[in-house]
Every structure is written in structure tokens, then in C-alpha cells.
Amino acid sequence: MYSIICLIGLAGNGLVLLRYLYFKRLKTGTDYYMLNLAIADIVFLLTLPFWAVSTGYKWVFGNEICQVIYCLYKMSFISGMFLLMGVSIERYFAIVEAPSAHRHRSKTVLISKLSSVCIWVLAFTLSIPEMINSEVRNLNGKDTCIIISRDLQSLDAKLKIIQMVLGFLLPFIIMSFCYSMIIRTLLNARNFEKYKAIKVIIAIVIVFVVFQLPYNCVTLMKTISNTTVCTNSINLDLADDVTYSLACLRCCLNPFLYAIIGVKFRNDMCKFFKDLGCLSQEKFSQWSTAKPSKRSSFAMDTETTTTYSP
Template identity: 75%
Template sequence: MYGIIFSIGLAGNGLVMLRYIYFNRLKTGTDYYMLNLAIADMVFLITLPFWAASIVRTWIFGKEFCKVIYGLYKMSFFSGMFLLMSVSVERYFAIVQAPSAHRHRSKTVWISKISSLGIWVLAFLLSVPEFIYSGVKEYNSEKNCVIYSDNIQSLNAGLKIAQMASGFLLPLIIMFFCYSMIIVTLLHARNFEKYKAIKVIIAIVIVFVVFQLPYNCVMLIKAFDNSTQCHTSKTIDFADDVTYSLACLRCCLNPFLYVIIGVKFRNDLCKFFKDLGCMSQEKFAKWSTAKPSKRSSFAMETDTTTTFSP
């Protein structure tokens, strides 16, 4: 599972990063959020082969590297959540507060740069416990990279609650509010693509909840689990493995939900392959779409902060 997620996620997020670099698309606030989201997903994906190797065999990479991988994994997790939240906030202002957003459009790029940097700093600070308390523990002659301390139960409980509140509940609440207001605005808009935009928004929220909520629930159960029964412990561990794999799978879906479904991205991708000589002019004309109209919905483009026209 980790191998599949790593391969697909690396390809999808790699194309996103390549597109922004090749076409110099870093011109709007959303562009910077999307690029940073791809970087966060890439950092997260890079940690998966090490966890896979540890599961197949044992942790052979040493104590210090355990801290690095654990810390990077958690930092990329938090940064990804906060960046998704930032995208929803920017879309809210661009669509719901369209007149105000248009007046302050020149500031959006500067704000996105500062906020992206702030997100990475905040993600690092929230990941400090992983850098401090992670290490290699030996169980039944097998070494594992885990978090441990003298009071592991209270430490785990405190970490899981804090991380779930800041890394899942807060982004979920803000995303739900922003996208709800966006849907209301789109329903009152004179735009023939508004229902497509609403479907995309609903898909984004559903994917976020379906792939993140189960893992966060299991994480919370593990934090307060005091059971000494072997069957209960195995059941929770199995649930942890399954839900964690689903949460990892979301990294593969981010490029498709937030960028690749955008018209501009598809056109850029076709042009990139045509420039490389991998696509003929006939196929380029067939697969690339017509230039979107100025009245295209912001939610459908996903890679522009053009003010929505009601």
C-alpha cells in the first residue's frame, strides 16, 4: 500500500511542481499555496519507504534518523492540513467577498508568501514533540521507531488531543464554513458552470472527511486505550494500519482534486508534453481544452484567484 501511494503521489505532486516551475505560474496567492501543498505532500511521501522497510524488517536506520523521519512526517502532515485550510479561506474571499478581494488583489501574493512561511514554522513547532520524544525501542528482538517517554500514556494522550484539535478539527471547521458560504454564493450566481463547481467543492470536503476522520478517531482511541487484552490491542493496531493508509492516500488525491481538474493545468500539461515531443499537434488539439471564459468559476479553475463574477 505504501509503495502504491508513494508512486502515484510522487508522480501527481511532481507534475504539479513541474508545472509551476516550467510555466512560471507563481503569479497568484493560490499558486503559492498549491506549490507548498505539493511540497508538503512530497515530504510526507518520502517518509513512506522508511516506514515500509521498518514494517517488512525492522528499523535499521538508527536513532537520529528515526527522529528526522518522524519529525518530517508530522511536520508535513500539519503543513498539509493548514495549507488546505488556507486554500479554502482564499477561495472564500475571492468568491464570497469578491469586491473586497478584487480591490486587494495585489496583496494576495504577498499574503500567501508570508502565510505559507508561517504555516511551515507553525508545523515545525507542532512537530517538536516528535523530534524530541521519538526514538528506537526494541520489542521481541525487533527495533521500532516510536514515541516514548517515562510517562508514555499521558504523553500520547496529550499529543493526540492537541494534534487532532489543531491538525484536523480546526481545518475541518474552517473549511466547512468557507465552502458552505461559497456554495451559497454560487447558488445565487448567474453562471452555467456553478453546479460543476459545487460538485467539485463537495468532493473536496467529502474526501477530506472520509480519508482523515477515521484515522484521527483511531488515533484518539489509541491515546486512551488501557486494555491489556491481546485481541483488543490487535484490533486497534489493525484499524490504525488501515486508516493510516487511507490518510496517506489523500496525498495522492490532492493534485487531482485541487489542481489537475483545473482547465489551465490540463492545458499546461498537454503543452509540456508537446514541447517535449511526446505529443503530436493533433493530439494536443484533441486533449487540450478551449481557453476558459472570463466568467468561469473560481472553484472550477482551482489555480487562479480571478474574482468570481456573480
């Protein structure tokens, strides 16, 4: 599972990076957030081969690499959450507060660049508990890289709870508020593009909740649990494995979401493969979408600012 997710995810997110750099699409704040999200997903995916070797054989990379891998995994996970939050905030101002956003459009890109740097710094800070508490231990005759469990009263456990509140719960609440306000605004707009935009937003929220929320709930349960019952411990470990695989799978799904719901992303990929000679003119005309004609400014704003690939 780790190997398949890693290969597919690297290929898909590599195309996302290629699209932004090859076609020079870094023009809006959302573009910079989505570029950094692809980088976060790639960093996350690069940790999976280490877990694959550890699962199939044993941990052979030493204690220092164990700490680094746990740190990178958590840092990429948290930065992804904050980057999605940044996208939702920018889309909120672009749609709900459209007049104000239009006046400050020139500052949007600068703000997104600075906030992206701050997000990576904050994500690294919040990943320090993983780095401190991870080490290689021999379990049942097999070297394993694990997080050392602490009791709830310890400072490390409290830091992990703060990590989950700031790294997941806060972005989740802000995203829910922003997207609910966006949906309400679009429902009140009199143009046929609103239904397409709402479908995009619903897809984003569903994927986010289905693949991320279970893992964070299990992680919270493991953090606050101080059970000594073997059956409960095994059930928590099993739930952690299943929900972690779902969280990993999200990194693979992001590029497919862009291809399915992002018209410009799909067109750019078709043009790229056509430039490489891998796509005939006939297939290019069949798979790409004609550039939409100009409609009202709000309709165009709705169509471009609520997709992942504006």
C-alpha cells in the same frame, strides 16, 4: 503499499511542481498555497521508503533518523491541513466577499507567502511531540521505530491532544464553514458555471473527509486509550494501519484531482509533453481544452477561483 504510493505520488506531485515553475503560474495566493501543498505531500511521501524497509525487514536507520522521520511525517501532514485551510479562506473572500477581495488583490500574494512560512513553522512546532516520544525499540526480536505510549495525564499526551485539535479539528471546522458559505453563494448566483464549481468543492471536501478523518479519529482513540486488553490494542493497531494507508493514498490522489477537475492544469500538462515531443499535435488538440471565451466577470471568477488549478 508504501512503495507504490511513494512512486506514484512523487511522479504526480512532481508534475504539479513542474507545472507551477515551468509555466510560471505563481500569480495568486492559491497558487502559492497549492505549491506548498505539493511540497508537503512530497515530504510526506519521502518518509514512506523508511517505513517500507522497517515493515519488510526491520528499522536499520538508528534512533535519530527515527525521530526525524516521525517529525517530518507529522509536520508535512499538519502543514497540508493548514494549507488547505488557507485555500478555503482565500476562496471564501474571493467569492463570498468579492468586492472587498478585489480591492485588496495586490496584498493577497504577500499574505499567502507570509502565511505559508508561518504554517511551516507552526507545523514543525506541533510535530515536536512526535520527535520527543519516538524511539527504536526491540519488539518480538525486531527493531521497530515507534511512538512510546504515555498515560493520559502526562504532558506529552496533552501536547498530542493539542496537536490534533490545532492541526486537524480547527482547520476542518474552518474549511467546513468556508465551503458551506461558498456553496450558498454559488447557488444564489445566476450563471451556469456555478454547478461545475459546486461539483469541484464537493469533490475536495469528500476526498478530505474520507481519507483524513478516519486516521485522525483512530489517532485520537489511541492517544486517550489506556487499555490493557490485548484484543483492544490489536484492533486499534489494525485500524491505525488501515487508516494510515488511506491518509497516504490522499497524497497520490491530489494530482489526479487536479488533472480531472483542473482545466488549466490539464492544458499545461498537455502543452509540456507536446514541448518535449511526447505528444503529437493531433493528441494535443484532442486532450487539451480550448481557452474559454470571456463571459461575465463573476462567471470567470467562479470558474477559476474554485478549482485547484486556477
